[in-house]
Amino acid sequence: MSIDLNQGKTVRGDFVEIPIEAVDFQLYQQVKEYKLRIASKFKSIDRAGLKRLQGHEFYASVKLDGEHAHLYYDGERAFLIRHRGYAYTGLPCLEQAKQIFDAAGIRQALIPGELFVRKAELERTRVFDVISLTKSPKTDADLAALSFSPFDILRLNDETFTDYVQIRERLDTLFESTSLSPPPMIKTQEIKDIESFYDLWVGSRNAEGLMIRSDLTFRYKLKAQHTTDAVIIGYTADDEQTSITSVLTALLNDDNTLQVLAAVEKGFSDLDKTQLYDQLREQPAESDYLEVSGFQTPFLMVQPKVVIEFSATDMVAERHNGLPIRKATLSLKDNKYRLLRSSQFASLRHCKFIRFRSDKSVNPIDLRINQITDQILIDTSEQARQAIHFPDIDLISREVYIKESKDKIAVRKIVVWKTNKERMDASFATYTLAYTDYSAGRKDALQQEVRISNSKPQILELAEEYRDQKIKKGWVLHKQQDA
Numbered sequence: 001m002s003i004d005l006n007q008g009k010t011v012r013g014d015f016v017e018i019p020i021e022a023v024d025f026q027l028y029q030q031v032k033e034y035k036l037r038i039a040s041k042f043k044s045i046d047r048a049g050l051k052r053l054q055g056h057e058f059y060a061s062v063k064l065d066g067e068h069a070h071l072y073y074d075g076e077r078a079f080l081i082r083h084r085g086y087a088y089t090g091l092p093c094l095e096q097a098k099q100i101f102d103a104a105g106i107r108q109a110l111i112p113g114e115l116f117v118r119k120a121e122l123e124r125t126r127v128f129d130v131i132s133l134t135k136s137p138k139t140d141a142d143l144a145a146l147s148f149s150p151f152d153i154l155r156l157n158d159e160t161f162t163d164y165v166q167i168r169e170r171l172d173t174l175f176e177s178t179s180l181s182p183p184p185m186i187k188t189q190e191i192k193d194i195e196s197f198y199d200l201w202v203g204s205r206n207a208e209g210l211m212i213r214s215d216l217t218f219r220y221k222l223k224a225q226h227t228t229d230a231v232i233i234g235y236t237a238d239d240e241q242t243s244i245t246s247v248l249t250a251l252l253n254d255d256n257t258l259q260v261l262a263a264v265e266k267g268f269s270d271l272d273k274t275q276l277y278d279q280l281r282e283q284p285a286e287s288d289y290l291e292v293s294g295f296q297t298p299f300l301m302v303q304p305k306v307v308i309e310f311s312a313t314d315m316v317a318e319r320h321n322g323l324p325i326r327k328a329t330l331s332l333k334d335n336k337y338r339l340l341r342s343s344q345f346a347s348l349r350h351c352k353f354i355r356f357r358s359d360k361s362v363n364p365i366d367l368r369i370n371q372i373t374d375q376i377l378i379d380t381s382e383q384a385r386q387a388i389h390f391p392d393i394d395l396i397s398r399e400v401y402i403k404e405s406k407d408k409i410a411v412r413k414i415v416v417w418k419t420n421k422e423r424m425d426a427s428f429a430t431y432t433l434a435y436t437d438y439s440a441g442r443k444d445a446l447q448q449e450v451r452i453s454n455s456k457p458q459i460l461e462l463a464e465e466y467r468d469q470k471i472k473k474g475w476v477l478h479k480q481q482d483a
Contacts, residue, residue: 003027003072003079003087012137014090018079023087027110031070034112034154035083042211042221044314044349047198050191050222055214059164060194061185062201063221064149065208066116067130067377071148073101073109080115080148084318088134092144097180104174107157111171113150118179127377149183150175151211164213183211198222225311227354228371230261231362232306233330233337234291234299235280243273244280248291248299249308251371252364253329257340259369260328263293264310267353279306281444287337289330290432290450298450301337307357307367312348317378346372394418396431396456397463398481403474410439411478412470416463422454431459435466 007022020028045052069080071094072087078094078101081087088094101109117129133142153159153167161167171182186197194212201207202224209223234248246265250258268276280302287301318324327345330337360366372378396416403410413436421428429452437447453459 002074003089005089008089011134012143013140015137015143016088016090017134018087018089020082020085020087023081027072028081030110030154031081031083034070034152035068038112038152042219044221044223046225046313046350047195047222049220049313050194050198053191053194053212053214053220054218055216057187057189057215058191058194059168059185059187059213060197060210060222061151061212062183062207063209063211063223064114064116064183065126066114066149067127069113069115069148070154071097071109071111071113071150073097073106075107082115091146093147093180096178097148100174100178100180105157106174108155109157110153110155111150112152112154113148114183115146115148117145118147119145131377148180150180151182194222221314223313225313226315226375227309227311228261228348229307229309229357229360229367231258231304231367232280232302232308233258233260233285233304234301235277236293236295236297236299237277242277243270244268244277245273245295245297246293246299247276247280247308248293249310250304250330250367251369252362252367253369254364256364258304258330258332258337259343259345260291260330261345261372262310262312262348262351263299264308264351264353265294266351267310272353276306284446285332285335285337289328289337289339290452291328292452298452300448303335304332304362307360307362309354309357310351311354312351314349315346315372315376316349317344317346317376344378346376346378348372391420391423393420394483395481396460396483398479399467399477400479401471401475402478403476408440410437412437412475414463414466414470416459418456430454431456433459433462433466435470437470 002024003018004022005016005018008016008018011017067082069082072079072081077089078097079087079089080094115130117125117133119125130146133146137143150171153161153170156170161170168182168185175181184201186193188194194210198210202209209221212220212222230249230251232247233250235244236246237243238245246263248263249261251261253259283303283305285301285303291299293299316325324344325347326342329340329343331340394417396418399414401412415434416431418431419428422430431453433451435449439445451462453462
């Protein structure tokens, strides 16, 4: 396995940036596969979740806020390989790694860890610091500030390891008392020791969080809670339609477009749910955009008026497979939401309602995007936020039924179509059914339901069920259109 230095670009001095195409395919696949395999095993928790840890002995280490990378040594030169593209060589920390490997008789190594900017007393740095110093280092001191901290071993000559204890002991032996030392860690059987360690590093020293492993192979990622102010743009309700079950939130861009953020389900009291339902149902909005809740129920879109504060224990900008997370950016005009583009953004986990923010209004300052982008690196370039041009739909069937009663008229409509959006992104459903029920004499005059499927027979079966359940005696077929 090799890395072609001839394709590299000198950034400053001996520091060279190498495109990922110059990295041996099998080597890069190991880097990507590790990120995919390991990231899915860590369960995000907050401080209250410590009491639910499973195991008898725990290993809690400080989570450094940098960029995941693999230290690779081929016997001659040390490199850092990022799973999202680019490899580096020529950094002072890599020269020290070569010296350490040579002194220990290490001929081959592949070691996962964190590329970060070292500050005094391990004061917290951000991933933005790493990006800044790797892209535009101004001095040799900038390059010297870039450091690497190992936390696992994939290859170290022909050595084998059966558990994390052995891996950590080997890392300590190899790198302890060097600038490449592993993150600070404690080994304990007591949860209170982890709480104290958390208070020291996260509470006092502002570290990002802790990574916790147990002797029962459970893994946890413990982070401080982040709070965000956002506006509600949609909701789902219970079967009785008396209280909300979740809300969809958004932030505002500088141009007043809405960036879809996260669904919030937890933290609402029963009274909150009932009162919020009564409030939101009075401010409906039309939408060309469809978002589905965790219960696979479409959100009913509403005017962006209610601002809430909620917490999240974790936020990530990419999926387990390394692909960026994308969220919808919407416009609102004439009380109708329209999808403008799919933007790289973040996924927030374990969202919990805290309070209503009547002191906040719906504007790009109170609901600013950098509530998120100040915490996590997101590519917000225009290329990543380009407008979407959707293909035309293929209508499968459209049925309109009417019922007249005295001086009022009621309308029910069942429409089925093929979206053709699945060609763009597999996350889009192939088929959609929309059921519309309009009655002029009813309090909620217009009611709508949406169903999605990737199976044509299934969507047609759903349409048949709607006919059987909704089109009873008295309804007359007014118009029918088939493909």
